[in-house]
Amino acid sequence: MSERILDVKNLKIDFHTYAGEVKAIRDVSFHLNKGETLAIVGESGSGKSVTTKSLMGLLANNARVVGGEILFHGKDLLKNTEKEMQDVRGKDIAMIFQDPMTSLDPTMKIGQQIAEPLIKHRGMDKKKAWARALEVLKLVGIKDAEERINNYPHQFSGGQRQRIVIAIALVCNPEILIADEPTTALDVTIQAQILDLMKELQEKIETSIIFITHDLGVVAGMADRVAVMYAGQIVEYGSVDDIxxxxxxxxxxxxxxxxxxxxxxxxxxxxxxxxxxxxxxxxxxxxxxxxxxxxxxxxxxxxxxxxxxxxxxxxxxxxxxxxxxxxxxxxxxxxxxxxxxxxxxxx
Structure with missing residues (x-):
């Protein structure tokens, strides 16, 4: 039996709007095992991103968790303070967002952005963090990394920026990586490269992945298990072969x-x-x-x-x-x- 590292139980999330309370997540339960990839699939608005943002404590100000538990190694993340969640984000649970251009700070060199989690979470000095950032930049396939580590986000293509976002997410070797439609803004060839890269890196650092997508074609090559979401609920749940x-x-x-x-x-x-x-x-x-x-x-x-x-x-x-x-x-x-x-x- 694989070790279960995450257990979401009966999660309920509402959004307060001028029109009333939107019941966005309605009694969602799932788990994640060590080293596996769980895909959450469904149409836009089905609740995929809201569910996973709740794991990171990144819900909007008008969101309210009205029920349930998010157990990470048995500890309920919903009971964490914001300071405690800051220690979890990036170190234990990291996230790749779907638009790399808005995920990167345009005013900072990419080396600084990759090194920042190491300085915050691992207590590394700037020199060691920069050296590790260079290693990870090479690991995600950025050519001429020694020179490009000093470049800014606008100097990279869309596919390269997504690789940099992956590098930032993986630099602290998190136990869980959440990938929120990470290939949506990329062409098909680059999509395949990014997916292959994620699978390769998963094996190297033994991380578990929650992969959010509306594309079942991506799921076939990435996932071990699949949760199908509709209207804020999981409606089918099984192995990729089952689905x-x-x-x-x-x-x-x-x-x-x-x-x-x-x-x-x-x-x-x-x-x-x-x-x-x-x-x-x-x-x-x-x-x-x-x-x-x-x-x-x-x-x-x-x-x-x-x-x-x-x-x-x-x-x-x-x-x-x-x-x-x-x-x-x-x-x-x-x-x-x-x-x-x-x-x-x-x-």
């Missing part, structure tokens, strides 16, 4: 259906829009967009049903009394395609 080979929630089917493959003749968008979380629906939040919805979906929220060991989905379709539903034809085709790829890989 791709045996998805059970209609929302997961919709996400997979909208992901292009070489064989795709057309893509299908999920109809409708997510519910208004000022007044969340009483039943299944996906019911209004779900072509397989039943009467019970409008009145009762489904519990998690166990599909297999470690695989759960919150849909009434898994109830023993529910009618048997066959996934969309495109999902079945993709499942067959993934199984063929897996068989080829094993052979």
């Amino acid at each position: 791709f080979f045996n998805p059970q929630h209609p929302y997961t089917w919709g996400l997979l259906n909208s992901m292009p493959t070489l064989e795709s003749k057309s893509l299908e968008a999920i109809p409708g829009t997510p519910p208004d979380l000022l007044d969340p629906p009483k039943g299944d939040p996906f019911a209004a967009r779900n072509p397989y919805a039943m009467a019970i979906d409008a009145t009762q929220q489904p519990p998690f049903f166990k599909v297999s060991e470690g695989h759960y989905a919150a849909t009434w379709l898994l109830h023993p009394d529910a009618p048997k539903v066959t996934p969309p034809e495109e999902i079945l085709r993709r499942q067959a395609h993934y199984r063929d790829l897996l068989t080829q890989k094993e052979n």
Whole structure:
């Protein structure tokens, strides 16, 4: 059994707005094991970033945690003071944000920005911190690092800036790295390089990764386990193989259906829009967009049903009394395609 280093239990977060209380995160639970990658996927507004920012104590001023625990090695981070969280950020838990240009200080040399966490958290003097910053800059693949360590962020390309942000996040060897859509602003070729770099560095420093994305294609190559989020809740949870080979929630089917493959003749968008979380629906939040919805979906929220060991989905379709539903034809085709790829890989 892998060591469990993070345990999020029944997390609830509201946002106070002029219109009322937005129920942004509604009873979210998940865990993270040492050395693994957990992907949190879902549409924009599903609650992915809010959930992970709560781990860092970086919620907006109008946010309020109304319930739950965030246990890091058994200690509840929600009970930490701001000063205690400052000691955690960067040293134990670090974050890569999706826009590297706004993550970097344009007035500081990148060497200073990489060295700063070492001076604060490791107590290094400036000379040693600068030397370590140079090592990490080389590690993330910046060429001519000895010269470029004295450059400013605007002197680098988008892909290079993202590498520098990764260097800042990893310089203290954090136990958990949160990557918030770190490849969104990059072209496909650079995306692949950044993802390969993250996997390589994960093996070298044995960090655990929480990877936030709306792109299931990225998940396939990065994650060990996947949590699918919708309307502030996790609706399906399982290994990457569970989610791709045996998805059970209609929302997961919709996400997979909208992901292009070489064989795709057309893509299908999920109809409708997510519910208004000022007044969340009483039943299944996906019911209004779900072509397989039943009467019970409008009145009762489904519990998690166990599909297999470690695989759960919150849909009434898994109830023993529910009618048997066959996934969309495109999902079945993709499942067959993934199984063929897996068989080829094993052979």
